[in-house]
Amino acid sequence: MPAISPLVGEPIKRVDAERLAGVLKALADPARLRLLSLIQSAPEGEASVSDLTAPLGLSQPTVSHHLRILTEAGLLERDKRGVWAYYSLVPSAIGAIADLLTPPRKRPTKRAR
Template sequence: MEDVGTAKTATPAISPLAGEPIKRADAERLAGVLKAFADPARLRLLSLIQSAPEGEASVSDLTAPLGLSQPTVSHHLRILTEAGLLEREQRGVWAYYRLMPSAIAAVAELLTPPRKRATKKAR
């Protein structure tokens, strides 16, 4: 698998729940990120990587727990990386993946209605 590099789908700066209409380009970017979440195998991958002892995992670490082939796991990891949810680091012949907490937090923030955000910050 080649090095994916930076995310192609950045999270938009406006929430669809902010009370203002969301711009088409922002809606498309957010939909791309949410689409990456919309697969049970990808959700399990995020969970497995997050719970790994070092907070990172290689494809070979993930195939057995998921019961999926290496090409299928690599495909899902690529989608999550392109969405900006994972970071990929090449070390020799192995690629290691770790969560991008800021990207996941940004998605959660975008989906939280403004009133609930204000309540959380006041606590």
Template sequence: MTEEVAVPVRELPLAAATTGACCGIGVEGGLTREQAEASATLLKAVADPVRLRLLSAIRATDAGEACVCDLTPLVGLSQPTVSHHLKVLVEAGLLEREKRGAWAWFRLVPTRLDDVAAIFR
């Protein structure tokens, strides 16, 4: 039979107990709930390796834009799958889409790339 041993519980100062701050420095600021949700949506869009490759490839072109027909072989996926990934990036505001004849062309939205970087500043 094991014997129970009482372990002393360290008492927190009253301020820490009521505010949740154990070190007394108080943490305020940061993103609001709405900003965090918007930032999470943006980060989810770029959190996929295929989408990162697509963004990188478009950024690397001389014209700053690329046709879906050129992007498909780059990532080795079917055209519908690549189109899905591009749609996610367009919906996140990272890319703009322009229909030219039978093909869709995509270009970066530089200010949205700045928004990604700004999340961590």
């Protein structure tokens, strides 16, 4: 993820823009947004492909394809256990996207303790 937001008034480096665009492209699909939501709301904060096919109404290969794209974008982690793979959100990646897309004047200020 780029360290500088495209909204702070500083030019974003080409490589950072390409990386951010790839992540945003991965998020731009409604099925992928639903996958993130389903995984986050799962009881353990993780889900396997078989947990996700019925709620999405998609086939196993289609769900696996979407999970691969989200994993390659750095939004999900994959943990293989035996024959099953479980997916969970990468909270820091989701937070970084939110920070990059929030203009500095709109970000909540941190209070000193």
